[in-house]
Amino acid sequence: xxxxxxxxxxxxxxxxxxxxxxxxxxxxxxxxxxxxxxxxxxxxxxxxxxxxxxxxxxxxxxxxxxxxxxxxxxxxxxxxxxxxxxxxxxxxxxxxxxxxxxxxxxxxxxxxxxxxxxxxxxxxxxxxxxxxxxxxxxxxxxxxxxxxxxxxxxxxxxxxxxxxxxxxxxxxxxxxxxxxxxxxxxxxxxxxxxxxxxxxxxxxxxxxxxxxxxxxxxxxxxxxxxxxxxxxxxxxxxxxxxxxxxxxxxxxxxxxxxxxxxxxxxxxxxxxxxx
Numbered sequence: 001x002x003x004x005x006x007x008x009x010x011x012x013x014x015x016x017x018x019x020x021x022x023x024x025x026x027x028x029x030x031x032x033x034x035x036x037x038x039x040x041x042x043x044x045x046x047x048x049x050x051x052x053x054x055x056x057x058x059x060x061x062x063x064x065x066x067x068x069x070x071x072x073x074x075x076x077x078x079x080x081x082x083x084x085x086x087x088x089x090x091x092x093x094x095x096x097x098x099x100x101x102x103x104x105x106x107x108x109x110x111x112x113x114x115x116x117x118x119x120x121x122x123x124x125x126x127x128x129x130x131x132x133x134x135x136x137x138x139x140x141x142x143x144x145x146x147x148x149x150x151x152x153x154x155x156x157x158x159x160x161x162x163x164x165x166x167x168x169x170x171x172x173x174x175x176x177x178x179x180x181x182x183x184x185x186x187x188x189x190x191x192x193x194x195x196x197x198x199x200x201x202x203x204x205x206x207x208x209x210x211x212x213x214x215x216x217x218x219x220x221x222x223x224x225x226x227x228x229x230x231x232x233x234x235x236x237x238x239x240x241x242x243x244x245x246x247x248x249x250x251x252x253x254x255x256x257x258x259x260x261x262x263x264x265x266x267x268x269x270x271x272x273x274x275x
Contacts, residue, residue: 120145222265
């Protein structure tokens with residue numbers, strides 16, 4: 001039995017707590033993401049995810065993605081239709097880079113190979129921050145990158161598990177063993193504020209308000225700031241960066257498929273990472 005998919009009522013109840021208060025008289029209705037992302041469109045975005053060459057073959061299903069979005073009803077449902085589509089395109093672009101199996105001369109181009117991996121290959125460590133006492137590492141467990149966002153570090157596994165109803169510290173493998181859990185952790189990371197970082201969601205939908213520290217660090221709203229939130233310590237503030245360019249390449253392709261513009265501030269070359 002799956003960790004999440006069969007507990008159909010819990011996401012509905014959870015949504016009541018996740019959705020901010022609405023003005024009196026406004027209905028709390030969020031159309032399903034399937035109205036914007038059909039299975040046909042999903043498959044045209046991820047052309048090669050189920051190729052034999054991909055270790056995650058048959059893992060990342062459309063149905064699991066749609067079910068996972070029900071945990072976060074505001075995902076793809078804030079703002080105009082253009083903003084909603086742009087957020088979905090940005091999210092899919094970021095997870096595509098994190099799980100890419102593409103290369104420069106790959107069939108259909110390098111940006112047709114997202115969701116090819118479900119686990120980090122050759123991790124440099126077990127990603128255990130022993131100084132974090134709130135989410136202590138469990139002996140013998142690795143908190144390497146797993147799932148679409150490549151969830152990493154014990155503090156992310158612990159917090160995501162608590163929010164989503166699985167034991168992320170003792171069972172981090174759940175993220176790469178269950179498709180819906182994998183997508184749900186990626187959406188948790190996308191939607192959750194982790195100060196001093198804003199949420200990726202708030203940045204894309206225009207709710208981000210920079211602090212004095214953000215302004216001094218040149219952290220301006222756009223796809224580049226989302227990259228900074230996800231992996232800024234490695235990729236941002238270093239001038240032109242191949243990984244950043246790869247993320248942008250995916251975003252441009254997906255935005256075209258969704259028929260929306262990509263906006264401004266696509267890279268984070270001149271942004272300081274969050275402290």
